[in-house]
Amino acid sequence: MSDYYLEDFSVGQRFVTDAHHLTEADIKRFASEFDPQPFHLDDNAAKDSLFGGLAASGWHTAALTMKLMVEGPFKPVGGLIGAGVEEIRWVKPVRPGDQLTVTTEVIDIRRSRSNPQRGILKIRTTTLNQHGDTVQEFVGNMVAQSRNE
Amino acid sequence: MSDYYLEDFSVGQRFVTDAHHLTEADIKRFASEFDPQPFHLDDNAAKDSLFGGLAASGWHTAALTMKLMVEGPFKPVGGLIGAGVEEIRWVKPVRPGDQLTVTTEVIDIRRSRSNPQRGILKIRTTTLNQHGDTVQEFVGNMVAQSRNE
Numbered sequence: 001m002s003d004y005y006l007e008d009f010s011v012g013q014r015f016v017t018d019a020h021h022l023t024e025a026d027i028k029r030f031a032s033e034f035d036p037q038p039f040h041l042d043d044n045a046a047k048d049s050l051f052g053g054l055a056a057s058g059w060h061t062a063a064l065t066m067k068l069m070v071e072g073p074f075k076p077v078g079g080l081i082g083a084g085v086e087e088i089r090w091v092k093p094v095r096p097g098d099q100l101t102v103t104t105e106v107i108d109i110r111r112s113r114s115n116p117q118r119g120i121l122k123i124r125t126t127t128l129n130q131h132g133d134t135v136q137e138f139v140g141n142m143v144a145q146s147r148n149e
Numbered sequence: 150m151s152d153y154y155l156e157d158f159s160v161g162q163r164f165v166t167d168a169h170h171l172t173e174a175d176i177k178r179f180a181s182e183f184d185p186q187p188f189h190l191d192d193n194a195a196k197d198s199l200f201g202g203l204a205a206s207g208w209h210t211a212a213l214t215m216k217l218m219v220e221g222p223f224k225p226v227g228g229l230i231g232a233g234v235e236e237i238r239w240v241k242p243v244r245p246g247d248q249l250t251v252t253t254e255v256i257d258i259r260r261s262r263s264n265p266q267r268g269i270l271k272i273r274t275t276t277l278n279q280h281g282d283t284v285q286e287f288v289g290n291m292v293a294q295s296r297n298e
Contacts, residue, residue: 034212036219037228050230050292058231059212063183066208070185079186081199082207085237143199 003077005147006119009106017072017102019130020064022056024096030060055093061100061136062088065127068102076121076144083120083141091134099130107139111146119144152226154296155268158255166221166251168279169213171205173245179209204242210249210285211237214276217251225270225293232269232290240283248279256288260295268293 031040035057038045046054070080094100108122120141127136180189184206187194195203219229243249257271269290276285 030212034216036216039228050227057212057215059208059215063179063206063208063212066206067183067185078199079188082239084239085234088234088237090231090233 003075004144005077006109006111006121006144007147009076009109009121009144011106011109013106015072015074015104017068017104019099019101020068021099022064022094022096024054027054027056027060027094027096030063031057034059051093053093054096056095056098058088058090058136061090061094061127062138064100065102065125065136065138068100068127069104069125072102072104074104074123076142078143078145081143083143085138085140086122087137087139089137091137092129094129094135098135100127100135102127109144117146117148119146152224153293154226155258155260155270155293156296158225158258158270158293160255160258162255164221164223164253166217166253168248168250169217170248171213171243171245173203176203176205176209176243176245179212180206183208200242202242203245205244205247207237207239207285210239210243210276211287213249214251214274214285214287217249217276218253218274221251221253223253223272225291227292227294230292232292234287234289235271236286236288238286240286241278243278243284247284249276249284251276258293266295266297268295 039049039051040057043054104123104125107124111119121144125138188198188200189206192203253272253274256273260268270293274287
């Protein structure tokens with residue numbers, strides 16, 4: 001399947017990625033650079049926190065969700081270009097050893113009035129762990145190019 | 150100033166971080182791991198893209214915003230624990246060499262009804278470059294602990 005133009009998308013389409021395995025070292029490395037808080041860095045401190053044990057930064061989960069999407073089957077022509085986030089909820093902690101997959105669903109499609117060569121796809125992505133539990137829900141808008149430009 | 154309990158926050162409070170200098174190597178390293186698209190990895194490909202030149206992944210900007218906040222003066226007791234994102238807008242591209250700072254403003258405070266030892270702070274964070282241009286706007290909710298627990 002080649003990349004999708006605006007006209008190739010339809011509301012209700014779903015795209016599922018491969019899995020990504022996250023290690024404890026990955027969690028601590030990301031956190032030390034971007035979210036250096038004890039519950040993302042230190043097992044003992046994490047036990048006494050709201051997370052009840054070492055947990056990935058939500059921003060790490062968000063970044064991995066993007067990685068899985070870029071490598072996955074949801075491929076607008078021109079790439080995955082975000083036009084804004086409407087919601088992110090971190091529903092459950094992401095733990096060392098988790099295997100994450102991402103499901104993307106197209107929930108709305110609008111052609112731009114000011115620039116009809118483009119449109120905006122509203123998508124919902126759900127990031128799941130190996131138990132099928134949702135760890136992150138995301139709603140956002142992506143740029144899509146029209147075939148008729 | 151020690152860390153802030155729920156009762157120490159007030160609507161309109163503002164907290165400003167130090168600056169973080171972002172290199173081209175940083176942009177490419179983050180992108181290669183989390184957002185491997187040509188406009189975040191390759192100067193020539195980026196020139197022909199919507200970004201008009203190499204630009205950081207929005208998720209990189211979001212992660213750096215978190216880093217600056219964790220190291221900055223906005224310090225709820227118990228740490229910076231996100232209770233959900235209501236909006237992220239990437240207003241302008243982040244370029245190699247940019248110096249980013251983050252301003253956090255408390256825009257709403259609610260005590261939890263189900264758990265009055267906690268509350269939720271709604272914050273707006275604005276990430277600026279060295280020219281004073283906004284590159285990212287974020288609205289989200291953070292957990293805050295009450296002094297009276």
